[in-house]
Amino acid sequence: MSQKIVIDPVTRVEGHGRVTIHLDDYGKVKDSFFHIVEFRGFERFIQGHPYWEAPVLVQRLCGICPVSHHLAAAKAIDQLIGIDPENLSPGAGKIRRLLHYAQIFQSHALHFFYLASPDLLFGADAPKEKRNVVAVALEHRELATRGILMRKFGQEIIKAIAGKKIHGISAVPGGVYKNLSSEERMYFLDGKSIESLDTMIEWVKGVLGFIKDYHVKHRRELDEFACYPSGHLGLVSEGNAMELYHGVLRAIDGDGKVTLDNVNTNHYLEYFSEAVEKWSYMKFPYLKQAGRENGWNRVGPLARINVCDKINTPLAEAERQAFFEFYGKPVNNSTMYAHWARLIEMLHCAELMGDLLRDDELSSDDLIRTGKKRHVGIGIIEAPRGTLTHHYEIDDKDMIVKCNLIVSTTHNNEAMNRAVRWVANEMISQKGTISDGMLNHVEMAIRAYDPCLSCATQAIGKMPLRVELFNAQEELIKVVTNV
Numbered sequence: 001m002s003q004k005i006v007i008d009p010v011t012r013v014e015g016h017g018r019v020t021i022h023l024d025d026y027g028k029v030k031d032s033f034f035h036i037v038e039f040r041g042f043e044r045f046i047q048g049h050p051y052w053e054a055p056v057l058v059q060r061l062c063g064i065c066p067v068s069h070h071l072a073a074a075k076a077i078d079q080l081i082g083i084d085p086e087n088l089s090p091g092a093g094k095i096r097r098l099l100h101y102a103q104i105f106q107s108h109a110l111h112f113f114y115l116a117s118p119d120l121l122f123g124a125d126a127p128k129e130k131r132n133v134v135a136v137a138l139e140h141r142e143l144a145t146r147g148i149l150m151r152k153f154g155q156e157i158i159k160a161i162a163g164k165k166i167h168g169i170s171a172v173p174g175g176v177y178k179n180l181s182s183e184e185r186m187y188f189l190d191g192k193s194i195e196s197l198d199t200m201i202e203w204v205k206g207v208l209g210f211i212k213d214y215h216v217k218h219r220r221e222l223d224e225f226a227c228y229p230s231g232h233l234g235l236v237s238e239g240n241a242m243e244l245y246h247g248v249l250r251a252i253d254g255d256g257k258v259t260l261d262n263v264n265t266n267h268y269l270e271y272f273s274e275a276v277e278k279w280s281y282m283k284f285p286y287l288k289q290a291g292r293e294n295g296w297n298r299v300g301p302l303a304r305i306n307v308c309d310k311i312n313t314p315l316a317e318a319e320r321q322a323f324f325e326f327y328g329k330p331v332n333n334s335t336m337y338a339h340w341a342r343l344i345e346m347l348h349c350a351e352l353m354g355d356l357l358r359d360d361e362l363s364s365d366d367l368i369r370t371g372k373k374r375h376v377g378i379g380i381i382e383a384p385r386g387t388l389t390h391h392y393e394i395d396d397k398d399m400i401v402k403c404n405l406i407v408s409t410t411h412n413n414e415a416m417n418r419a420v421r422w423v424a425n426e427m428i429s430q431k432g433t434i435s436d437g438m439l440n441h442v443e444m445a446i447r448a449y450d451p452c453l454s455c456a457t458q459a460i461g462k463m464p465l466r467v468e469l470f471n472a473q474e475e476l477i478k479v480v481t482n483v
Helices: 051-061 066-080 090-122 133-139 141-162 182-187 197-217 219-224 265-270 301-307 314-327 335-357 413-430 436-447
Strands: 003-007 017-023 029-036 231-237 248-252 258-264 272-275 284-287 376-383 386-394 400-406 466-470 476-481
Touching: 003 436, 017 413, 017 436, 029 413, 051 066, 051 386, 051 400, 066 090, 066 141, 066 376, 066 386, 090 133, 090 141, 090 197, 090 335, 090 376, 090 436, 133 141, 141 197, 197 219, 197 314, 197 335, 231 258, 231 301, 231 376, 231 386, 248 265, 248 301, 258 265, 265 376, 265 386, 284 413, 301 335, 314 335, 413 436
Parallel strands: none
Antiparallel strands: 003 017, 003 466, 017 029, 231 248, 248 258, 272 284, 376 386, 386 400, 466 476
């Protein structure tokens, strides 16, 4: 008697997704799908707008990571006016980088403390009433407070640069519209009005201590949970150093073999294609030479720490080395290690922000440059969730005639589907279990990727979960709900 399990919606992620797990006549998992059921249409409705509107329009894709879309679009628009990233003025380039690192810092803090920590602190099988940020605040007050203040620190930098914490404007074609005064920079360094940058570094180091202890205590289950070989994709700079703003594309397979060798981002179309499936609105990017079946890659913190050979800030580099020394293998394919990698990136961004805030070029008045007009612009950046591509083409009247967006979460689409399949097989086929804890294990596998399913905001609050079990005659057998 075949059955179907439905999880709708997946909770504690940005956007709306649904999981269906199909069982065969013997109660074993036959197939599973992670459905993305929202459709935005930005690639289409941005056409006909003048190119300079793109960085403002596309950031409305998301209320969690609008800066990432703003800057990826800005990099593409720079090319349309003849300016490549290395040709920006030093001050403008550093302002953008500071904005970008602040965005990653606050977004990672949001995900780890608000969305992921309930599972780590209380366990996947804890009562559903405890698996939320309110319970974290009640039982782990200091940890929750620090998480809130770390997110605030990043958002305050965004506000200082872009005018607002969400959907502000900083980048303009060829540069930025304002600098940061020495007084504005000192605000984040001296700790008089807001927790200082040095405090942020110490707090992140403290949370890294927590995640290390957690992995020691739960090593076997974390090593095995949703562990499967995959490709890994990210930007790197000289010496294959981790790069978050501008670099070349590098990819490796699950054993560490290079599958994409430091490719210029302008040539991404020569190497990547996108597949579609009838059960999801989200595409499936893959490397052309490897094909749809084997060419997919993970992106994001775990992928970035895998593809790089070093991190160019001392504290984060020491943590990277400790990460791999603990894991014991040169490539980490264990899904739950993404949280550890995410915290290492927070430390890296904090170090980078400190270097920039002490740099007088952030106060330079040399902010905008121009060049010779082009008709194609490509901007690729490492968003918090992974490699993000914006590609625009314009006509002679400066109107956008083509737009291609490969959002970070689409790269992780195949990986998330395989994670769901792994949990379903482990929890149902092997243990014969259908429970609230099992449902949360499925969601945990998805949450580790910090997906932004529609690239839109998600309201924090109670989200209903309803699982319906049907027999082969489509008769409802059982309903499990968290409401």
